[in-house]
Amino acid sequence: MSARAGIVVTGTEVLTGRVQDRNGPWIADRLLELGVELAHITICGDRPADIEAQLRFMAAEGVDLVVTSGGLGPTADDMTVATVARFCGRELVLDEALEETIAGILRRLMGGRHGVDFEAVMAANRKQAMVPEGAHVLSPVGTAPGVVVPGSPTVLVLPGPPRELQPMWRTAVDDDAFSAAIAGRTVYRQETIRMFGLPESGLAETLREAEQSVRGFDRLEITTCLRRGELEIVTRYEPDAADSYAALLDVLRDKHGRELFSIDGALVDDQVAALLAGRTIATAESCTAGLVAARLTDRPGSSDYVAGGVVSYSNDAKVNLLGVDAALIEAHGAVSEPVAEAMAAGALRRFDADTAVAITGIAGPGGGSEEKPVGTVCFCIALGDGRIHTRTLVLPGNRSDIRERSTTVALHMLRHALTEAAS
Template sequence: MTGSELLTGAVRDANGPWVARELGELGFEVARIEIVGDRPADLVAALEHVAEFDLVVTSGGLGPTADDLTTEIVAGYVGAPLELDETMQALIHRRVARWAERTGFAGPALDEATRKQAMVPRGAVALEPVGTAPGLVVRKPAGPLVVVLPGPPRELQGMWPAVLAAPPVVELLATVPRAEPRSLRFFGLPESEIAQTLREMERARDLSAVEVTTCLRRSELEVDLHPLPGAEELAAEIADEIVSRHRKNLISAFGTTTDELLAAALVEHGLTVATGESCTGGMVAARLVDRAGSSAYVNGGVVAYSNEAKTALLGVPAEMIAEHGAVSPEVARALADGARERFGASIGVGVTGVAGPGGGTEAKPVGYVCFCVTTADGLVITRDPVLPGSRGDIRERSTDLAMHLLLRAAGGLPR
């Protein structure tokens, strides 16, 4: 990854994780993600650090500005001169022509930018741009295969099929062994419990052919088992043992996420959802709508941030707010019921809490959040934890917990 903006913290790298997952699924072992600035010495050093690998994927630094240096540096690294690819130049020109005319940005600045983006190291496979920057596939003699991709995630991901179809990549892929990783997902389970389970299993047999990693993702614990080639069966046995010991905390034995399980459960049982949110301010609704096809089961929601809105739009009695406070289990329930009824949904979820940083009291500190999920057939699930962290953390954890309670109400958890 290149891009000085990634080192100022202004932008979070989306490409590293995406490419890593794709490569992992193809059977590659991903050793490292490295983010460096657009400075020649740093780019060269980054390529030298990866000389021993089979494949290097770069992203970014293909733009038209002088700080975009990747193509030039890679050409130097593989020892091939840069040449103007006129077909590419014409193609990029056609791409931008209409936009340039319309906006009045046509002219020498744009022509210069087009020419820069059409320079290709001799011998490289050039990949058709998704935006205006072509990708490259080029081998360093006696070194790694280098795949050069643009930085905008949409362009990088759009170019990926062309990467996999490029002859040098096809050739490399033929040499990669496939071993499927296995993922388990738990809620409310500390990492130390998994460590203990593994220690006990290790007394009986050697588990070293399976790499087990645990990762606490806010409210959920993900356990990933990466078998060495041939150890798939051992990985499956370890997974089964972990699942059987911690079944009551299990979300999924096959890595399925809460969101996927919830969508499947809602569709399977023909259920619909409506939201009544205060502190999460639309995050639960947005998370539900994230998935394609969500119109089949999301009726809608109300962000009732002010007390007046809670009363006017979701029928929360003003006296209830006066008596118990806007952040109370009573109001959470009224939000859930109100949303369910107003939107004619089968399940309603209400969330109201103190996200902070101000507004906390001794009885209701920052992080105190009340949840309620109610269904048309009378099920009521409530929670009112004090969640840790910043305003952002509290709102994200609240969204997670709301999704988890919805999953429970929709009957989507394993028995």
């Protein structure tokens, strides 16, 4: 038994590359978790003939489930639902309860706005309440409802914006017709390991060795991915191959204990957030200019431990806001370990914090020199007990890579420093 699926991504902006498709990979992951095999992803523009051709292709390939994303908006170029209805041989009918729901959502959205003709807006949105006869409606998260159309294949129609698609997917998973379509799935386990600071070739070498030493290695489906300087190792296996996975994990721990930081999929952000409980952190950023502060405050409740930060882009800001000695900048340059340390000390003091992270570097493309090339970044973590951790790296890539990678390095240095302080 097995269940196969296909994904049809619609949208001229995605086809032409103006918008990066985030739904295909996300749905691919969810299908994998469910034990459904993904056979094809297809992308086309907002043209009914092309959408229908892709649906026919999926049907001809014998998939059990087709998931579509996009094309559910109120504008005339959004025609996925009508196309799916025709493909499935079903009439489009007005769902009056759904129309009322959408009207309610729109009324709330436009609440305070003057000069908007509500009836005109509602007329434009009426088409969103037209669904294929007999389809199961998924309540809108934005204004666009989704539908599940039972059949061979069953078609699940979802909106394009990821923040609407993702919660609606979770509703769809509980739908009867959806469950029936993927009844043949195989249940797998999936585990995620994360490492930082190991080159991909080092991991490849270890996996080649593990192929010899780990019994049942061929029953583990391992995919590795390098992202933001972190290696993500995802392993999928049937439950009775759990011993082989445990043996693989032992090998990885043994060889790469220093680099391995997560065996439960937790992100470094999760770990740093946990380590910061009961503490107060402040940031002092130059080249990352707020990216570390923004990342630390990404999660709800971060105001419990984030006091704030200074973006000291200019030298004056370093002196005036963080109390860095101008003579220090003069002597060592703004991108130097002494200045990073003085920035961290200033952040501790100015925010009355017990944890500070400071970054000063050259993100480029200008500003590099022979001694300090573009990509040179100095980091300092300072703790209230006087401990400091200082480091200089030369990071590869363009301006955006260097800024993003610096942010990740800072989080890993924080993790190290706080783990050490807690032990």
